Amino acid sequence: MDLLSLRCFQVVARHEHISRAAAELHVAQPSVSRTIARLEAELGVPLFDRRGRRIRLNPHGAAFLRRVDRALGELEDGRRELADVAGGGGGTVTAAAETLLTLAGLLVGFRAAHPGVDVRLHQASADAMAHRLRAREVDFCLVSQPLAGPVLTSVELLREDVLLAVPPGHRLAGRERVALAALDGEPFITPTPGHWQRVLADRLFARAGVRPAIVCEGNEPGAILDLVGAGLGVALLPAMARDSGIRATVSWARLDAPDCHRVLWLARHKDAYLSAAARSFGDFAVEHFRHFRGPARPGRGTTAPRPRT
Secondary structure (H helix, E strand, O other), X not given: OOHHHHHHHHHHHHHOOHHHHHHXXXXXHHHHHHHHHHHHHHHOOOOEEEEOOEEEEOHHHHHHHHHXXXXXXXXXXXXXXXXXXXXXXXOEEEEEEOOOHHHHHHHHHHHHHOOOOEEEEEEOOHHHHHHXXXXXXXXXXXXXXXXXXXXXXXXXXXXXXXXXXXXXXXXXXXXXXXXXXXXXXXXXXXXXOOOHHHHHHXXXXXXXXXXXXXXXXXXXXXXXXXXXXXXXXXXXEEHHHHHOOOOOOOEEEEEOOOOOEEEEEEEEEOOOOOOHHHHHHHHHHHHHHHOOOOXXXXXXXXXXXXXXX
């Protein structure tokens, strides 16, 4: 059992897909399959259930993965700590988000203030981000829904309204407030299930007995604003999308729903070592989003950051 085999197992377990794991590891697919087979033979138990070409982590694999995540995480923390002690260079920080547009404005300021820091980004679902944090593959995640797990901790960055965006010339354009009932049967643009915007929309519509007609669902939330501007349908978007530079001409309105808002969290592994570069990034992120809070007005929240575990 060597580190390369354990790393290979970790990546395969995350993807539950041999070819995707091979692509991430930059090795041939047969090599990954052989590595997993050797590891299972050495351990004496199968780590995955196989049905045709599909694989799923089984209970043995899940138990082993928890230990592997911890072991490789400790080694990575040791590498980072020694790099900090040795000095030289600005260090590295790794972050993930559901859409990289959330990080764009933050990175402009951070890179100007810390030009020597190497920043690496990942786009991932909330579930994938939780796994990356537990495996210590990233320092931080910017996420708009709670990440579960006893080893994860979060700081609230931003609390803001979620607004209705409608195309120019739409029958709802120009309204200050819109009732949920007005969206029954309305062409609706949304991310795929599991994304925070979809979770919010499904909850609001189910409670009101409303059924919009979903005309587009995808994995790039950053494209929704442009699709609304193109007249494809209406969408729920955070107030930040309205306030941070609009690429498409749309009309904005509030929904008559008391809990139509989102909270943006900065999440991390509470026991992982944070390099000097990562600590600087975390502090900068809190300060960056502070200006989005302040006196209450459409699209602006008033809640200060607080720790959440």
